[in-house]
Amino acid sequence: MTSHLRPAPNQDRFAAETERFRRELLAHCYRMVGSAHDAEDLVQETYLRAWRSYAGFEGRSSIRSWLYRIATNVCLTALRSRRVRVLPSGLAGPYDGPDRPPSPAAPGEVSWLEPLPDGWIFPADDDPAVVVVARESVRLALIASLQHLPARQRAILILREVLAFSAAETAEILETTTAAVKSGLQRARARLDELGPQPAELLEPADPRARALLDGYIAAFEQSDATLLEQVLRADATLEATPFRDWQAGRTMCIHVLNEYVLGAPGDWRMLATSANGQPAAVVYQRDADGRLRAYGVVVLEVTATGVTSAVAFHHSTLLTTTFGFPDTLAD
Structure with a gap:
């Protein structure tokens, strides 16, 4: 392709050429x-930098590749000064000590992973087949595993295996060599293999079986009924919740902790169904001392045809509730 220097930037032309990539760039930055x-x-910083350099874009690569080059380098720069975000299972093995309430981490001690609302990256009118593939790339377990990779290896793996850039394109985006890309990809794959097996095939949030299991999980909390949990959780289910360091493995332990320290009385909890990270989820409200239902967080389920294999609750920020488009308080 013959390169050409563009004339002075035009806001409308810039928007027409770049805005259609905003959602996928948001997913890319989230994976990072x-x-x-x-x-x-x-993503905001990416578009600001892109606008500033738009007049100098010579068309040697596609506008999409150019945006990914900016976004990836913005992420790599940001990651230099940030701690790795984790889930409780990324800190240590499941808790098997004496019976006690889960132990929270000290404020600021841990940077916690955050869920991603499906509505941010999956438009309602998207091709369902495309959405199914895209959801697999933002599954919570994958995002948690990616955070344990060195930043550049993480970028290489995402660019090559999630976004399907070639080794040459990835090298250009990262300003390195194809040999370095191939070596980095090999090391990233090996590290992911060390982090554990991939989960069983997950159901899509819209699958009736997934919705039935989500409804059962919600009902268990709203009715304070541990028997319902027995019906929806698989024997090998895990339970973790930020900002608590402890997490539980096995249905028996999960139900014990929830029944003893969490469920409370019928009516203490309300949950509203949603989806996050391509998985069934619910926005959580807890009744306070004044009887009001106040935002408490978000729970994301990993659901298979044989039951719920994982429940991850994010309690560390009520901002999560508004992020998902729900109010701070809920009327009865």
Whole structure:
């Protein structure tokens, strides 16, 4: 392709050429940093830098590749000064000590992974087949595993295996060599293999079986009924919740902790169904001392045809509720 220097920037032309990539760039930044709010800020920075250099874009690569080059480098710069975001299962093995309430981390001690609302990256009118493939790339377990890779290896793996850029295109985006890309990809794959097996095939949030299991999980909390949990959780289910360091493995332990320290009385909890990270989820409200239902967080389920294999609750920020488009308080 013959390169050409563009005339003075035009805002309408810039928007027409770049805005259609905003959602996928948001997903890319989220995979890199593990935070929906940070990803949103990084996409804003990406578009600001792109606008500033738009007049000098010579068309040697596609506009999409050019944007990914900017976004990836914005993320890599940001990650230099940030701690790795994790889930409780990324800190240590499941808790098997004496019976006690889960132990929270000290404020600021851990940077927690955040869920991503499906509505941010999956438009309602998208091709369902395309959405199914895209959801697999933002599954919570994958995002958590990616955070354990060195930042450049993370970028290489995402660019090559999620976004399907060639080794040459990835090298250009990262300003390195194809040999370095191939070596980095090999090391990233090996590290992911060390982090554990991939989960069983997950159901889509719209699958009736997934919705039935989500409804059962919600009913268990709203009715304070541990028997319902027995019906929806698989024997090998895990339970974790930020900002608590402890997490549980096995249905028996999960139900014990929830029944003893969480469920409370019928009516203490309300949950509203949603979806996050391509998985069934619910926005959580807890009744306070004044009897009001106040935002408490978000729970994301990993659901298979044989039951719920994982429940991850994010309690560390009520901002999550508004992020998902729900109010701070809920009327009875």
